[in-house]
Amino acid sequence: MTDRSRAGLGNATRRATDLGALRRRRFSIGLLLVSIVLAGAGLASGSDGWSWPWFGDADASLILGQIRAPRTLGAWLTGALLGLAGAVAQGLFRNPLADPYLLGSAAGASLAVVLVLAAGSLGGVAIGWAAAEGLARLGLVGAAFAGAFVGVALTLALARGAQQTPRLLLAGVIVGVVLSALGDMVSTAAPEALRGKQAFMLGTTGFLGWESVGVLALGLALTVPIAWRLARVLDALALGEDSARSLGLALNRWRLVLVAVLALATGLAVSQAGLVAFVGLAAPHLVRRCAPAPNGYTLLASAAAGGTLLLAADVLARSLIAPQELPVGVVTAVLGGSYLLWLMRRRRLG
Amino acid sequence: MATGSEPSTFSTPPPPVAALRVDGLHVQLGGLPVLRGLSLALHPGWTAIVGPNGGGKSTLLRALAGLLPPHAGQVWLEGRPLAAYSARSRGQRIAWLAQQEAGEARGELTVRDVVQLGRLPHLGLFAAPGPLDDAAVDAALATTECTDWQCRRLHELSGGERQRVLLARALAVEAPVLLLDEPTTHLDPPHQVAVVRLLKRLAKAGTTVVSVLHDLPLALQADRLVVIQDGRVRADGSPRSTEVQGSLVTVFGGALSIERVGGRLTAVPRL
Numbered sequence: 001m002t003d004r005s006r007a008g009l010g011n012a013t014r015r016a017t018d019l020g021a022l023r024r025r026r027f028s029i030g031l032l033l034v035s036i037v038l039a040g041a042g043l044a045s046g047s048d049g050w051s052w053p054w055f056g057d058a059d060a061s062l063i064l065g066q067i068r069a070p071r072t073l074g075a076w077l078t079g080a081l082l083g084l085a086g087a088v089a090q091g092l093f094r095n096p097l098a099d100p101y102l103l104g105s106a107a108g109a110s111l112a113v114v115l116v117l118a119a120g121s122l123g124g125v126a127i128g129w130a131a132a133e134g135l136a137r138l139g140l141v142g143a144a145f146a147g148a149f150v151g152v153a154l155t156l157a158l159a160r161g162a163q164q165t166p167r168l169l170l171a172g173v174i175v176g177v178v179l180s181a182l183g184d185m186v187s188t189a190a191p192e193a194l195r196g197k198q199a200f201m202l203g204t205t206g207f208l209g210w211e212s213v214g215v216l217a218l219g220l221a222l223t224v225p226i227a228w229r230l231a232r233v234l235d236a237l238a239l240g241e242d243s244a245r246s247l248g249l250a251l252n253r254w255r256l257v258l259v260a261v262l263a264l265a266t267g268l269a270v271s272q273a274g275l276v277a278f279v280g281l282a283a284p285h286l287v288r289r290c291a292p293a294p295n296g297y298t299l300l301a302s303a304a305a306g307g308t309l310l311l312a313a314d315v316l317a318r319s320l321i322a323p324q325e326l327p328v329g330v331v332t333a334v335l336g337g338s339y340l341l342w343l344m345r346r347r348r349l350g
Numbered sequence: 351m352a353t354g355s356e357p358s359t360f361s362t363p364p365p366p367v368a369a370l371r372v373d374g375l376h377v378q379l380g381g382l383p384v385l386r387g388l389s390l391a392l393h394p395g396w397t398a399i400v401g402p403n404g405g406g407k408s409t410l411l412r413a414l415a416g417l418l419p420p421h422a423g424q425v426w427l428e429g430r431p432l433a434a435y436s437a438r439s440r441g442q443r444i445a446w447l448a449q450q451e452a453g454e455a456r457g458e459l460t461v462r463d464v465v466q467l468g469r470l471p472h473l474g475l476f477a478a479p480g481p482l483d484d485a486a487v488d489a490a491l492a493t494t495e496c497t498d499w500q501c502r503r504l505h506e507l508s509g510g511e512r513q514r515v516l517l518a519r520a521l522a523v524e525a526p527v528l529l530l531d532e533p534t535t536h537l538d539p540p541h542q543v544a545v546v547r548l549l550k551r552l553a554k555a556g557t558t559v560v561s562v563l564h565d566l567p568l569a570l571q572a573d574r575l576v577v578i579q580d581g582r583v584r585a586d587g588s589p590r591s592t593e594v595q596g597s598l599v600t601v602f603g604g605a606l607s608i609e610r611v612g613g614r615l616t617a618v619p620r621l
Contacts, residue, residue: 020460020501232475236467238459239519242417243448247523248441248471292458292503 020293024301027291031304035076038311042072045319066209074208075314075328076307077216078273079283081223083306085265086280087287087299088227091234092258093165100266100280103168103259104175108151109270111183112143113200118190141212141271144200148267151175152259162255165241203276203329205314212272219268223261224303230254230261231296238295276329278336279306279313285343309335367429368393369527369558370414370444375423377406377413377581384409386581387423392527392560396553398572398589399562402601406581407562408449411529414560415446427527441471445523449531449562450513461507461515462500465490468522490522493548495541509536517545528552530561534568546571566598566606566617577601589615 043064085100093102116139156162159171187193233254236244245251269276283306287298313331320326368391377385384406392414399407412418413425416432425432427443435443445468459467468490469483479487491497494514504512513536520528533549534542546568553559553573563569570589577585577597585597595608598617606617 229476232467232470235459235463236470239464239467239516240448242412242415243446245417245437246415246441246444246446246448247467248436248438249475250437254475288458294459294463298458 024291024293024297027287028301028304031301031308035304035308035311038308038315039072039076041315042075042311042318043068045315045322070210070213071205071208071314072311074213074216074272075205076311077213077220078205078208078269078276078307079279079310080220080303080307081216081265081269082276082280082310083283084220084223084227084299084303085262085269086282086306087284087295087302088234088258088262088265089280090284091237091295091298092255092262093169094237096285097281100262100269101176101275103172103262103266104151104155104179105148105263105266105270106151106275107176107179107183108154109144109148109267110197110200110275111179111186112147112150113140114183114186114193114197116140116143117193117196118186141215144271144274145267148270149263151179152263152267154179156256156259161252162259163252168259199327200274201329202327203274203332205273205310205317205328206325208272216268216272219264220303223265224300226257227261227299228296230258231294231299233258234295234299274329276310277333278340279310279332282336282339283309285340289343368426369428370560371426372410372414373424373426375410375413375425376421377409377418378421379409379418384581385413385420388578388581388583389423390576390583390586392558394526394553394556394558395573396549396559396561397574397576398569399560399576399578400564400566400569400598401578401584405579405601407578408531409581410578411446411531411560411562415444415529416440417446438471438474442523443525444527444529445520445525447516447520447528447530447533450509450516450535458503460501460503461496461518462487462491464504464515465496465500465518465522468519471523471525486522486524490518493521494518495544510538510541513537514541526556527558528560530559532564533561534563534565542568567615570608570615570617 045068082100086098089098089100089102090096092098155168155171155175158175159168162168183197187197233244233249233251236247236249237251241251266280284298284302286305286309287293287301291297291301293301310328310332313335314328316335317326317328317331320331370392372388372390375385375388376383388406388410390410399410401407409418413420416425416435427435427440432440465487466479466483469479469486473479473483488497491500494517496511496515496518499507499511504515507515513533517530517533520530530549534545537545542565549559549561550571561569561572563572569575572589574587575585575589575594575598576583577594579601584601585594587594589595598608599606604620606619609616609618
């Protein structure tokens with residue numbers, strides 16, 4: 001092989017690189033514009049149809065400032081955390097079907113929520129009651145977060161670390177099944193917890209206030225830079241584990257850090273908005289389809305796409321049957337499900 | 351220092367420090383012994399490792415790359431135990447090309463992104479690639495004739511094209527030791543020849559090139575041939591030596607003969 005082909009390298013390369021960059025820039029700008037439009041819609045959409053309350057009286061601006069604005073922002077931030085977690089999970093497990101809830105965080109969070117909700121009626125069961133008492137002090141949000149973390153910690157313990165991906169996935173499934181079963185047991189003993197549990201399982205953006213926005217923004221500010229810096233680990237993992245290790249990566253350490261990022265992002269999102277379905281799965285797919293790129297861009301864009309998707313779902317959930325409201329998780333499941341279905345069909349036909 | 355249970359039959363006097371050396375290496379996979387007390391010293395030049403399927407060739411290469419912990423014995427890199435190197439400095443000194451399996455290499459990486467990963471041991475996770483890295487990537491792409499499609503995605507390429515990209519990834523490391531597991535798989539004859547020429551050139555420039563090869567006519571062009579069977583070295587020396595040729599015929603059950611065609615050695619199947 002000669003060095004002939006080095007001549008004239010510049011033009012062809014630059015043109016094709018520019019094409020990829022152009023696609024990414026277009027997609028990013030598109031996401032930004034759609035997010036802005038959706039944010040406007042989120043501020044305008046209320047229980048009695050669409051209104052533009054900033055021209056109105058003091059009450060109206062109170063609704064805007066204290067309810068619609070934090071809810072809109074919170075929905076975007078929750079979606080962004082889920083999108084980021086989904087991209088990390090899919091890169092880490094080298095599986096396009098991986099989603100943020102795989103490692104036991106969902107089951108852990110829902111068990112904790114059920115325990116809090118059932119705290120009042122579990123007086124007869126001493127241990128359960130003690131646990132529930134402790135969790136109740138944390139509040140529902142804190143409990144869900146703690147539960148998600150305990151779920152992931154159990155998974156890691158069962159898999160003896162993050163060295164072996166199949167083991168980790170299997171441990172996640174086992175922890176998920178066992179913790180869900182425990183949650184079901186508790187809610188059988190305390191049926192009044194079922195309603196709250198259902199709201200949590202479906203996901204809801206209705207309770208997001210400024211405090212939630214602060215917590216979510218802080219979580220995003222923590223997880224995005226770490227994930228972005230570790231994007232090259234995910235890139236190298238795409239070549240296979242041994243190849244990644246031969247490139248001098250301390251794979252075990254970085255995988256653990258990525259699992260921590262995954263757990264933190266998922267735990268925060270779940271604690272604020274419940275188990276919102278499909279956003280974490282669909283957002284990275286959307287990014288890879290519209291603007292294929294190495295993981296650095298995919299992670300950032302998946303966060304933005306997740307935010308946009310959940311905000312869109314939130315606006316729909318609020319306005320479709322106003323003054324009633326749909327649980328946002330139902331909307332994301334329908335939207336995300338149909339998107340993946342469309343994707344599958346296209347793949348088969350194309 | 352452990353002594354090998356089976357001494358190397360390498361006959362010429364070795365330089366003071368071998369680039370890579372294994373002493374009495376035992377490796378088990380899934381509880382089964384794959385390497386059984388294998389000793390070998392590797393020096394600058396091109397060494398081809400050949401032998402029947404399941405003999406431990408790939409396992410040896412992975413152990414040499416530090417990807418498999420030995421159950422007994424030791425791997426030495428430039429006179430120091432391999433385990434004493436940090437993952438990153440090991441990655442800078444040893445480039446390893448995996449045997450290509452279907453389904454590996456996913457993701458949305460372009461050819462150039464993949465080759466750029468070869469600079470990871472030098473850059474670490476956080477530094478941005480500089481002009482030196484770009485030059486190494488450009489050179490690796492040019493050497494393997496991948497420059498023209500460096501913006502295509504890895505999963506869109508044919509097996510042979512992908513093999514060339516992965517080879518470029520290993521070259522981009524610019525490591526003094528190059529371990530290649532079946533570098534000519536999926537390649538058409540002109541590109542197989544090109545790889546052989548490349549390996550010879552690298553070897554001449556002082557790189558320690560170790561390749562597992564199934565294609566015996568190609569392997570016979572190497573400076574040194576190591577015949578491995580049942581996790582042990584059966585023969586080791588120049589492909590021209592009658593002892594090595596005899597061992598080669600024996601380990602393959604007499605299914606081939608080594609002949610000289612046009613001044614070059616080649617293996618001819620006995621039908």
